[in-house]
Amino acid sequence: MILCAGESLIDMVPEDGAFRPLAGGSVYNTAIALGRLGxxxxxxxxxxxxxxGDVLLRPLSEAGVNTDLCPRTDRLTTLALVTLTGGEARYSFYDEGSAGRMLKPDDIPALPEDIQAIFAGGISLVPDPCGAAIEALIERNGDRLPVMLDPNIRPFFxxxxxxxxxxLARLIARADIVKLSGxxxxxxxxHETxxxxxxxxxxxGPRLVLQTGGAAGARAHWSGDPVVAPAIRTTVADTIGAGDTFNAGVLASLRRQGVLSKAGLAAITAERIAAALTLGAQAAAITVSRPGANPPWAHEMPA
Structure with missing residues (x-):
């Protein structure tokens, strides 16, 4: 199994002059996308x-995502108020003392043997104690398991x-794959390009650094020449969950190719990287074509 560790929250998405509550969160969206991809x-x-909490658990269950490692708490769910400008999402977070934010390093359990990779990132890396908890998870398991990191930086947070x-410097040094937007x-x-x-x-230290740029497509930096995959042309409803879905597509492709391991990533080829970028772009294109973070199911993906 691929373990996704990081924030879940409720996106309050504008709709007809009001706000509609939708399950979301960067890492949560990636977990849902992985499950939907099979x-x-x-x-x-x-x-x-x-x-x-029930709103968050339902999509996880429907996508077949295992939630045995999710502790239940009486603290409140994080809320993110979403505003859209030209289809681009901007967020205001209501997070102080929330269920996720108060996760502590001591709360991190020993991982089951069937966990084969860790994905982490998002706003869960920023505040403590939850940021320290995610760092502890990677510190304890990163020597054995490949780690993909997407900080999804929100400067206002x-x-x-x-x-x-x-x-971030400590986590990047421990990660095998790092995905970063422009x-x-x-x-x-x-001050750099x-x-x-x-x-x-x-x-x-990472084996792969994935650089994404929306319509500009994705580029992978590694030990060889950069690998480029174009974006998939589509009509954009909004960009909510696009990068999160891309992450899931990349991880799914790497696992299906048999290279989602320390040894596999160390010996990866340009062709395998290109295949991973392509699946990520295909999945993200479906997500941006419809409102909200609504990743594709396996049957919706190109054959």
């Missing part, structure tokens, strides 16, 4: 006993930029 996936994050940069790269290295910034990240 992958064995598990999820680790506290789920509230409030009514929104970061209150201590120096501490956050230090945590906005992420600009925040990390504001995206390509130069991605190469600087690669120099910190």
């Amino acid at each position: 992958e064995d996936a598990a999820y680790l994050w506290p789920i509230s006993r409030d009514p929104f 970061v209150t201590d930029a120096d501490a956050y940069r230090a945590r 906005d992420d790269l600009e925040w990390l290295y504001p 995206p390509e130069d910034a991605a190469r600087k990240v690669l120099e910190q």
